[in-house]
Amino acid sequence: MKSMQIILVGAMTAATLLGGCANSSNPAASNNTSSLPSTSSSSSSNFIGYGVVEDIETIKVSEDGKNIAGTLIGGTVGGLLGHQVGSGKGQTAATVAGVVGGAVAGHEIEKRSQVASREEYRIRVRLSNGTTHAVTQSSISDIKIGDRVRVDNDRVSRAD
Template sequence: MTAQVTKNSNSTPVLLWAAGIAVILFSVAGIAAIMGWIPTSIGGSAEKATLAQTKKPSLKPAQSTAAGAKSAPAKVASNAPVSVKCAECGVIESTREIATSGEGTGLGAAGGAVVGGLLGHQVGGGSGKQIATVVGAVGGAVAGNEVEKRVKSTKSYEITVRLDDGSIRVIGAADPPTWRTGDHVKVVDGVIRAN
């Protein structure tokens, strides 16, 4: 009986390495875009537009080659900066946290009453044991109801943005905002984005 020995190579194919590196680079680029580390192409600042406008050379009047032809004066581009208005741009004016308390459904009170009654039953003896059981049940019901309300409470956030045209927009958010008062932002379809 002869056994064939196959040689296992420990080298990983180059294509597999290339695919792994591509996935890692793609993931890093995605994380950087989500975290805001890569500038977006949503819009540029007014300063960039002004700089681009001032760097353009002015037009010179055209010279006529024919002696008898009349030439109209050529239009000369003005070097005055053009103000670019962004109707959706503004500044964060304030951020407010809104806490909404939850409502008790009775499950917290019932659970608290059972636990409080069991704990109260462990104390005392005779009629004192019965009184401690009742007091424990009532106290547990009140405490259980409060715990249920706090567990079901929610927080939302209200962000006030003063737009460049002077109007004010109030945007609601469920998650804590990453924006601070004074940040320049752009409001697109009710969503705040970096400007």
């Protein structure tokens, strides 16, 4: 019984560590300024300038890889179910297989049940000095193409 608990804790620790290794970075999800060919951009968080909106592009941003709850819950349930099978070394093998299989199944179920993506907006602004600056943000409020806007702190807002 004691070795079973050690194996179960070890398998759950491994699943947790592997879940933490998942690449959750998504360049499209960044709210930082995006460079476009023949544009100028600044990664600083300050006033950029005034300009006119040239284009607004809707971007789908994936939410994959951010949560590991499904992996952990699936591994736990799989381990408990696997422990009910056989006896001795066969029971230990069934428990380990249950943890691994449950973790994989739990991760897939969670991934499919999450909202697959959300929308963000890439707004391209022609600044007063003639350069183009692009910003990706989650909301555009009432901004439309042709509006005079202010670019400040990597956010586009209506000019006062």
